[in-house]
Amino acid sequence: MAGGSYYVPHQAKWPIVGTIGLFVFFVGFANLLNGASIGPTVLAGGTAILVVMMFGWFGDVIRESEGGMYKKNEGMSFRMGMGWFIFSEVFFFAAFFGALFYARQLALPWLSGEGAGATTQAILYPEFSFTWPNTANGPEAIGGQFEAMGAFGLPLINTLLLLTSGVTCTIAHHAIKEGKRKSMSMWLLATVILGAIFLTLQVEEYAHAYNELNLTLESGIYGSTFFMLTGFHGFHVAMGTLMLFIVMIRGFRGHFTAENHFAFEASAWYWHFVDVVWLGLYVFVYWL
Amino acid sequence: MSKLRQALALFAAGFAGIVNAESLDAVPLNMPVGVTEISRSVYGLHMTIFWVCVVIGILVFGVMAYSIFAHRKSRGVTPATFHESHTVEMIWTAVPFLILVVLAVPAAKTLVAMEDSSDSELTIKITGYQWKWHYDYLDHDVAFFSSLNAEHNAARQLNSPTAGDIPSMETYLKDVDNELVIPVGKKVRFLHTSDDVIHSWWVPALALKKDAIPGYINTNWAKVEEPGVYRGKCAELCGRDHGFMPVVVRAVPQEEFDAWLVEQKGGNVAAGGTDTAVDEAPATAEEAVVEEAAPAAADDKDALMAKGQTIYNNVCAGCHQVTGAGLPGAFPAITGSAVATGDKAGHIALILNGVAGSAMSSYAWMPDEDIAAVLTYQRNGLGNSVGDVVTAADVAAAR
């Protein structure tokens, strides 16, 4: 083994597969958006390659991990990798939160004549005066009249679900730290179920928005920020659920020890991150 | 080393050939001082900061040059071993900071003055279009488009047979058909907005540059002190012809300005007669906007075609191209277009309404006659041959 005390894999074929997968994925997606008929097929192909890559890559890593190739130092590298990845995700969400704050605090007030916007309103939109959320689809009421998503129905339930799942996830963590694999997996099962319910309810919520509230992606800046923020969050919940699900299966299969359970930790961190983002969403998107 | 010197001499000679020393004299190489109080303070700031940088530069590079000269191994020096001194480090943190503070004060003052557009005496709304400006004298009911001078426009086409002798055109790309006229000595407020993408209205001599943001209005102002013609450009990339949307401001004494206004309001009903004189009024469509619709009964197909061609080349060709071939992927071809060879009503409706969410905006602002002409041209020129004629009455009926 090269790398002396540190494990440096020799040659790796999965990254190239991953590159090809991403390339095909993007080409397919772009074609899809351009309305080319091959788009969906290519997109599906790319996704398939990516899935294969992930199984292959993670499979290798899991084998190496179970084979005892990783020691403290490798584990530390992985943890840092995951930590900084989550840090980068924070900034991704920050861009969308930034858009939300900008629209509410600056753009819409200007359009309705506050501060620097006096002439804008006087000349371009004399009729427009804005109240959040009622007229947050802008001076031309893009997408038509809509109703905002209330904070205390499904969203509140979802908040409780996610908070609970944070607790179950933490209990699972304590379990594995004591070496209780089975118990970890059971608590993870609970977490995964909570995540799945969350996702189901979110689908419900979207259907409600589209069908009853006339609130769509096209409902001006309100719809844009609402769906992009909750949508990306939902996507992250789905990913997190999947990660926890795999960790759970591995737990049932007898993976992980009290000392060595990086995959668990990574997924759990991710889950907590998703949780925290949700709190931000709940406060700024639904509530205030 | 002597080879290097030789080479240098050679290059120097080469450049001397390119840079005609005489023409250099005439060409300004610095920011203009300008003709407003603000422009003079901006110029002052510019020169101050420039000289500050020059002085710091001379000091820094001087020390460096001395060190390169004196502390070289070939002179047999042995390196010193110091590598830290809190005192000098404090000094060279603090001194630049203080210099910056001193610079910040006048800069902030000028900025505050620039932003104060209160008490203006005339307001002009400027709207950017791809690729022309629209000026609207809000208090005077005068409005018109302003686009690149037609001769220059012809000359600048790639490999065009119309290419003129550019070096002889002193104001190449700096002239427009309709200048913006403003009075001197008055605080004129400009409102900037755009109809399509972001543009930026820039006139160096007035120290004005402001982005035209679609859907928002920005403000700036100028009080011009000397009569004259001040030229500028669009300064924000706005697509293919971004380089070809100049600004010309003509500042005139108040009386002249008043007379000009009167002429604009009434006088150009007469000018409307030039509508059909295609060759000399290439920008008919734009001018026509300020005209009370001229009752030109040009049902005659040839006249319509000729007029339509001019309008097409000036207004539509920026996107759909002079040949009508469009730019694949961005702008559809007119040649063979289903719309332009389909039924008249659809064609007219498209021009009147535009296509939402695309660069094809509504051209309902054009007089009926002009729309009729350009549509007739699209249907029967550019490789199309539908055979029918669109009349002003058709257009009026569709409105």
Next chain:
Amino acid sequence: MSAVDTHHDEHHAPPASSIKRWLFTTNHKDLGTLYLWFALIMFFIGGAMALIIRLELFQPGLQFVDPSFFNQMTTMHALIMIFGAVMPAFVGLANWMVPMMIGAPDMALPRMNNWSFWIMPAAIGLLLSTLFMESGGPAGGWTMYPPLVLQGGDSFAFFIFSVHFMGISSIMGSINIVATILNMRAPGMTLLKMPLFVWTWLITAFLLIAVIPVLAGAVTMLLTDRFFGTSFFNAAGGGDPVLYQHIFWFFGHPEVYILILPAFGVISEIIPTFARKRLFGYASMVYATASIAFLSFIVWAHHMFTVGMPLAGELFFMFSTMMIAVPTGVKVFNWIATMWRGAMTFETPMLFALGFVVMFTIGGFSGLMLAITPADIQYHDSYFVVAHFHYVLVPGAIYSLMAAAYYWLPKWTGHMYDEKLGQWHFWLSTIFVNLLFFPMHFVGLAGMPRRIPDYNLQFADMNALASVGAFGFGFTQILFVYIIVKAVRGGEKATDQVWDGADGLEWTVPSPAPYHTFDTPPDVK
């Protein structure tokens, strides 16, 4: 690469060169090499585009290209140079040097390292492919402002995805570098003993991880505005085109420091070596780098002084931007103090480093001028800005890369490069680069906007000069390639230490550096 094929002796000699070796490699040196070659090729492609720009601008009138193609060239030139040339080149240097400098056996996450690299050719391929589409490539400038960028044809989606794609590479690459620096140092290599190049990369990687996702967010919003009917940048729906600019520059400004901080690191390695004297003010260099990074997050709107921000905003961004001159000045002064009373020699790396200090500072001065808001309202979007950023990027970032290449080539290849040709390369480049970019200050001040394919006669002389400089500078770079190839293939054997003033772990290993260095961590005093 050397012809010795000793598979069993993997600690020292690299495996034989084959497609598989390069496709599947996880070795930091192999990947560093790949990154560096890739960047060099991109430099030529981006440079060729710049030459098309300069060709059209050689004379007034349109002679060669359609204005829309011109705009594509401007846009692509910038994207390729920034994302394809300079960033990968610095990542390549990090790959090669960081593990050697901190005494690590390899990068922390070697497999991901391979992925980060191989994404780049694919992403750039996606980007370049747009040039062959019916609608042509992106033509809205590298800043991609809406609504203009939304007018792009079919290429739009491809080009947005290529930005996402490159972003994935950058984020993974940076995570890897951070993890390596924080986790893989040899015992005794405390943070404040790390070479400055490592420090600057640590901070750069942090910047990248923070701002690339913001760019990803911005272009995602462009995508949904165009295809899914959202209104982020559309006033009619309550959005604002200027919002995009805020998000973009929140990424864009730190991005320009991403392009220069590793350069500062390189220069801070080279000057002490050739002055034969320790770097002056090591600690203040570290703090200055950190301050620049911090300030870079709060100055973004200095690119937007003409968009109609409220006065308070303009004042804030003017002051914060001016502040950056202070830590940057500290760096410049420290370099000069390092030279002071040293015993300097002027091999090629040192020449490029000195050229860097002078010309970067000139670019910094014009940056400071741009920071003065009332004046910037005049400079903005004129060639003065083009002059500014090329001074910091070309005789700045690019010079530091060349200095680094000359400095470490002997360590990489085991051979000395041809010193005489190196000196020629430096002097020719320096003459031409100034001829290329200095006149742009003048035309900019006199009123020539950027991103235009044609101009009035008034600007003709200076543009002709710049074009001559561009071709001269461009063709001089062929000499650079020649010198590199020559050193790779042979030449005088390099010693381990290579430069007599050199200090640091990388100079304790043989030249060329063995395939695996520091399997057992070295001792760090």
